[in-house]
Amino acid sequence: MRKIILPIALTAIMLAGLHCVPKQKLQETPPGQTGAQNPNPPLPPYPHEIMNDTVPWQPVVMILTTEGEIRVKLYNETPLHRDNFLKLVSEHFYDSLLFHRVIENFVIQGGDPNSKKAKPGELLGDGDAGYWIPAEFNPKLFHKRGALAAARESDLINPKQESSGCQFYIVQGKRFSDSLLQVQARRITKARLYNQTVNKAENKWILEKYRQFADQKQEDSMKVYSVMIDKQVEQQLPMAPLYQFTPEQKQAYTSEGGTPHLDGSYTVFGEVIQGMDVVDKIAAMKRDKNDRPQKDVRILKMIVLKKI
Numbered sequence: 001m002r003k004i005i006l007p008i009a010l011t012a013i014m015l016a017g018l019h020c021v022p023k024q025k026l027q028e029t030p031p032g033q034t035g036a037q038n039p040n041p042p043l044p045p046y047p048h049e050i051m052n053d054t055v056p057w058q059p060v061v062m063i064l065t066t067e068g069e070i071r072v073k074l075y076n077e078t079p080l081h082r083d084n085f086l087k088l089v090s091e092h093f094y095d096s097l098l099f100h101r102v103i104e105n106f107v108i109q110g111g112d113p114n115s116k117k118a119k120p121g122e123l124l125g126d127g128d129a130g131y132w133i134p135a136e137f138n139p140k141l142f143h144k145r146g147a148l149a150a151a152r153e154s155d156l157i158n159p160k161q162e163s164s165g166c167q168f169y170i171v172q173g174k175r176f177s178d179s180l181l182q183v184q185a186r187r188i189t190k191a192r193l194y195n196q197t198v199n200k201a202e203n204k205w206i207l208e209k210y211r212q213f214a215d216q217k218q219e220d221s222m223k224v225y226s227v228m229i230d231k232q233v234e235q236q237l238p239m240a241p242l243y244q245f246t247p248e249q250k251q252a253y254t255s256e257g258g259t260p261h262l263d264g265s266y267t268v269f270g271e272v273i274q275g276m277d278v279v280d281k282i283a284a285m286k287r288d289k290n291d292r293p294q295k296d297v298r299i300l301k302m303i304v305l306k307k308i
Helices: 078-090 177-196 201-215 220-240 247-255 276-283
Strands: 060-065 068-074 099-103 108-109 147-150 168-171 266-274 299-306
Touching: 060 078, 068 201, 068 220, 068 276, 078 299, 099 168, 099 276, 108 147, 177 201, 177 220, 177 247, 266 276
Parallel strands: none
Antiparallel strands: 060 068, 060 299, 068 266, 099 108, 108 168, 147 168, 147 266
């Protein structure tokens, strides 16, 4: 299933870029593998020097693409995601992969191993590394412009909101006025309530039926069960406390911009420190109906530049 980054991914059917229904996407709807079949084995071992959290350091990774160079720093506050990304970079996992999903004013998404030899127009987003990473949400790390974050399957497939082992996205985003931020706050409130509802013990059978039909790619049947969750959410929403942005979030989203509705649902584990002009260029490229650039944007290589 595709890894997605949805605008809010309240209905798994809407997921199309990160992980979820027939193809992974970011939920604007964000950014896979088939979650229903993923046994979620333990993360693979990392080199000792990468795992050692007793030594303070700041890894910076260069992403060299066919459109230019992007540099990202990885956060030490998200060690599982940091170490996993560094491991994949050291193994040259990302070399020759595509940015397979781009949406202007939203995100650019890459990391699908199936994109390495993909034919023109081929639908991408289902490929993955074969494992998920536990979520590392941190209120201080949010989806501001330039944020580096992990794609994942939808809540109905992945109620713990664990991250894809390899698919990632970079936020381009847009600026929000105070009034529009309130709209985003309501979206986050609904997304949080949705996840709480999905995780209720009495709804376990709904998730099991949904996953069963997801494995069979029976979207009409999947929708029957996703609607059951939607109805519960709508009934409880009027009583749910409204999400409150921090002063730091408000400052970032009203000045630099970002994608605030993804906060608290997808793990942010780094940020762009150089090359946002390249991100903007990629995000603006002409794309097909599946948001894949008509002209391939390939990651030529990734290199760890420094460890401080």
